[in-house]
Amino acid sequence: MKSNEIRAKFLNFFQSKEHKIVPSAPLVLKDDPTLMFSNSGMTQFKDYFLGYQTPVSNRIADTQKCLRVSGKHNDLDDVGKDTYHHTMFEMLGNWSFGDYFKKEAIEWSWELLTKEFGISKDNIYVTIFEGDASENLERDQEAYDFWKEHISEDRILNGNKNDNFWEMGEQGPCGPCSEIHVDIRSAEEKAQVDGKSLVNMDHPQVIEIWNLVFMEFNRKANGSLEKLPQQHVDTGMGFERLCMVLQGKTSNYDTDVFTDLIAELESISNKKYGSSQPIDMAIRVVVDHVRAVAFAIADGQLPSNNGAGYVIRRILRRAISYGYRNLGMNEPFIHKLIPVLAKQMGEAFPELPKQQKLINDVIFEEERSFLRTIEQGLVRLDNLISNSEGKVLSGAAVFELYDTFGFPPDLSRIIAEEKGFSIDEKGYEEEMAKQKKRSQKASATATSDWVVVDANASESFVGYDRTDGEVNITRYRKVENNKGEFYQIVLDQTPFYAESGGQIGDSGFLIAGDEKVEVLDTKKENNLIIHITKDLPEVKEGLTAKVNVKRRNDIMKNHSATHLLHQALRTVLGEHVQQKGSFVGPDYLRFDFSHFSKLTEEELKHVNDFVNNKIKEHLDLIEDRAMAFNDAIDAGAIALFGEKYGDVVRMIKFGDSVELCGGTHVVNTSDIYLFQIVSESSSAAGIRRIEAITGDKALAYFKNFEQQFRQVEDKLGKPKDVLASLEKLQYENDALKKEIENYKLQEVKNQKQVWKNQAQTYGDVNAILIKTSMDNALIKDIVFQLKAEIDNLFIVVANSFKDKPTISVGMSDNVVKEKSWNAGNLVREWAKEIKGGGGGQPDFATAGGKDVNGLSKVLELAKELLD
Known part of the structure; x- marks a missing residue:
């Protein structure tokens, strides 16, 4: 089966088991502070598991679509070294809430794999949780009993x-989970080593393809x-690994998920896959990284x-770096793979062909x-x-070359070794550890459990x-981070808008009698509206919530x-x-959009006038807060x-402007x-x-x-015509x-002749030692003219x-070579005399300092x- 058939067969199977087939969520997460990216199939369903x-x-x-390149699940550095790790991959899954x-999860997984996909039961091993005494968790006997109905106990x-x-x-x-592993080794290998001894041992041909999690x-x-x-089921099956098994391959990269991309890259680079380890x-x-980057850009993350x-x-630069040093690609080339990728995966993920030009342009400019x-890094x-x-x-x-200038450390190592140098790896790792520590300290957050005040209360916006009303606190918790201690409070019904869709969150107060607690911000976490405060109200029921109306109105105007x-x-x-992105606050709005060139003054004027004319038309807000998604799209709404988006969406109309939006808006x-554009600039390639x-x-x-x-x-003395x-x-x-x-120019000419007249010969070197007072830019000009x-x-x-x-300090190239003198080294040493520092190239360097009295000593040292 081709990969597209395998994907379809999986979805059709579970549709026959009365499962609703839903589209993939975007790769990039926006309302989950614990994750940057969807890193598993269950990510988009966290709200369901948490009960929100x-x-x-x-x-x-x-x-x-999943991406494992940050946090706990980070496979980036393993990609390329083996045949089964990926940054972006697909996770096939079925869920029960x-x-x-x-019973059903195990039965259906066995039916799909052995009957529908035809995998031999003699190639399958399964694992169950053995228990853990430290947690008082018993062995998952229930899962064991269900499995032995289908597979031999050994x-x-x-x-x-x-x-x-x-x-x-x-x-x-x-909760406990049950993994399904497949042994795809040859018969000879199986005869020599029992497959069960290789399960979970990172063997490339004895692999886990499916995990059944019992929440x-x-x-x-x-x-x-x-x-x-409630008990839930959360399963995840690696699509690329499943394709490898069903297509009889021993590498994910040999499946049709990757072969078309590899063939195109072979044509572009004139390098053959399978010819050497560095090239492979x-x-x-x-071919792995281009998928991750393309899907991220398609989902709006530039x-x-x-x-x-x-x-x-970082993912894209890693791909460029490997292409540069192992494939000889010193011109942009990765963007050329996008048409192949869009054709291959466009049916399952229509965002790729729809966004193809943008993806191509962004990658090309980044390359x-x-x-x-x-x-530039090579020069440094x-x-x-x-x-x-x-x-x-x-x-x-x-490390500075990498951290400040983006020059890959692997490339530094290779070039250094070619020139007979090594790198102080301990010093490099120490600097990297310091950076990680700074990053961890900046992002460290300690969160307590929710204190539930009313478990049965509904929570709504x-x-x-x-913008005000009587509210009750349903739950709260304490949070500590690098900014201090805060409380996160959830209300049964809140007038506070939570930051979402580019619009920042509301602020205001929670009031109970004489007690007045300021709401600093309002955030959304996994569909839960969280009010951030420095203090916790003593009263938990019958409070008055008041939004900062002036601020809200300014935000609504901008939105x-x-x-x-x-x-x-x-x-x-x-x-x-x-x-392609927006920010809506009380003071200004920012809007990013796809377009290929800078806007002209005339275009900006037309845009500005268009908006102000719509303001003058006094257009009423027309909204439908519960519209079927497909109906909204059919009505012309922009998504x-x-x-x-869920099955039910909110549609906003101002005249001919129709968009899906959850934000707050003016009524007319x-x-x-009044509207005024204050700047237009480039945000990224094509944006x-x-x-x-x-x-x-x-x-x-x-x-x-x-x-x-x-x-x-x-x-100007109040002239009649200011412009004139x-x-x-x-x-x-x-x-x-x-x-x-x-x-x-005349001064340079005069000074050059004066300096030239003071030249003295020391052996085979013509030397000029000058003490002067003039603009340094002129000095450099004279030095380079005299060198010529x-x-x-x-x-x-x-x-x-x-x-x-x-x-x-300047010198001719032959002086550098024959005397082994280096202008950069000399100025660094001599700069100590003027209490300063500097550096530069071997043939020209400069230094600055604080003590003019040391200049005479510099000439003596020279x-x-x-x-």
């Missing part, structure tokens, strides 16, 4: 807590376990320098940028090697209709203006424009890539009052960014402009600059300009060197 949301069905099945349990193996007790995280639902417990903050009120590893890295974006950039970084590494006093490069310096801006951009620039566009303001902020913006204009008028006066000043200024440049005119030149300039001492 009612499932759309008690039985669900899907294939989920309080419906069926172990193939049912005990597994320890590490392998066979699955936990969502340090806290939350958990029975909840892990509390203190580490103890308590029984869940590089090809596996590239490469960047922080958070999830940094992880995606081009990073290849420049590599070239060469300087590091040239200036090294021994044959061991500083680990801290190599009522903020579309009101509604964002919708109008989106419509304006699609009208002025074209239907290709798609929202954003990377957002997770006239409430926005433009507009920042704008509305309402009072926009009015203040124009008042400030008027005030500045009046001040300019006053400075400014143009005249610019003309005069340009003329004066040219005159100054001419003076500088005088053979075997060695020049030292001790300069004091505006009471700041500097040293400049003369001693010559003597």
Whole structure:
């Protein structure tokens, strides 16, 4: 079976077992502070397990895009080294929420694998949880009894807590699990070594393909376990591994999931997969990583320098680096794989072909940028090697190349070894450990268990209709992080909007009599609305919740203006424009969108005018808070890539602007009052960014402009034509600059001749030792001119300009080579005399300091060197 058939067969099987088939959630998570990415099939169903949301069905099945490159599950460094680890992979899964349990889960997995897929039962082993005395957990006898109805008892193996007790995280639902392993070794290998001895031993041909998790417990903050009120099933089967088994391969990369990508990469690079270990590893890295990066971009996560974006950039750069050093690819090439990927997986994941151009453009620009970084890094590494006093490069310096400039440490090691150098690995690891410690300290959070005040209370948002009301606290917990101690409070019905969809959370107060507790922010965690406070109200019932109305109104103006801006951009620039990110706060709005070029002044004016005209039209807000998703799309509503929508959505309309949105909005566009774009820039490759303001902020913006204009008028003597006066000043200024440049050129010419006349011969070196006072830019100019005119030149300039001492050292290339002198090393040593530091290239370097009195000593040291 082809991979697309295998996927379809899995989903059809569970549909026949009355499971609702749901689409994959986006790779990038937005409302889960514990995870950056979906790293397992159950991630999108956490709300159901935690009881925060009612499932759309008690039985669900899907294939989920997963990414394991951060946190507890991080496979990035293993990818390429073996044939079965991946960054992005698909997880086939079926779930039961309080419906069926172990019996059915085991029975159906056996039926699917052996009857539908035809895997021989003689190749299958299963594991069950052996129990754990420290947790008072007994052996999973129930699972054992169900398994022995299908498979011989000698193939049912005990597994320890590490392998066979699955936990969502340090806290939350958990339970014993039963793994299904398949032995795909040859008959000869099986005859020599019993397969059961290789289960969970990382053997590449005795592999786990499916894990059946039986959610029975909840892990509390203190580490103890308590029984869940309902029992759930959570299963996950590795799609790529299943394809390997069913297609008779011994490597995931030999299945049709990857073979088309590999063939295209072979054509691009002119390198053959299977020809050598370094080439094979590089090809596996590239074809794996391009999938992860492409799906992340399609889901709205662009490469960047922080958070999830940094992880995606790191994955892409790892692929570029392997291509550069193992495949000889010094030009952008990874983007060329996107058409093949989109064709192969577009049917199951339509976001790929729909976003194909954006994915291609972003990857191309990232490649081009990073290849420049590599070239610049090679120069820095060469300087590091040239200036090294021994044959061991500083680990801290190599780490800086990586951390500050993005130069891959593996590449540093390879190049250093080629030139007979090694790296202080201990020093490098120490710097890496310091960085990790800083990162962990910045993100460290300790969260206590929820204190449940009312377990039966419903929890809902009522903020579309009101900004205050009587509320009760249903649960709360304490949180400690690097900013201090806080409380997270959940209310039975809240007017506070939780940060979501680009709109920041509300602030305000919880009031009970004389007690007034400030709500600092409102967040959403796994569909639970959490109010963040410094204090915990003493009263838990009958409180009054009050949203900061002024702030909320400013946010609503900006959010509604964002919708109008989106419509304006699609009208002025074209239907290709798609929202790629937004920020909506009380002071301004930010809108990222796909577009291939900088907007012209005329285009910006059209967009700005379009929004203001919609404001003037006094368009009423029309909303449908409970509309079927498909009906909303049929009605023309815009849905954003990377957002997770349920079967029922909220649709927002202002005239012809129709979008799916959960945010808060003005009731009429006239409430926005005024709209003004304040900047337009590039956010990433193929992505433009507009920042704008509305309402009072926009009015203040124009008042400030008027005030500045009046001040300019006053400075110019209130001329009749201010613009003409400014143009005249610019003309005069340009003329004066040219005159100054001419003076500088003459000064360089004069000084060069003076210095030339002072040249002295020391053996075969022509030396110029000068003490002067002039602009350092002119000094550099003179030094390079003299280097071109005088053979075997060695020049030292001790300069004091505006009471700041500097040293400049230049020499001809043959002096560097024959004398083994290095200008960078010399200025670093001599800079001590002026209480400073510096560096540079072997043929030219500079230093600055604080003590002008040391300049004479510098010239003495230079003369001693010559003597």
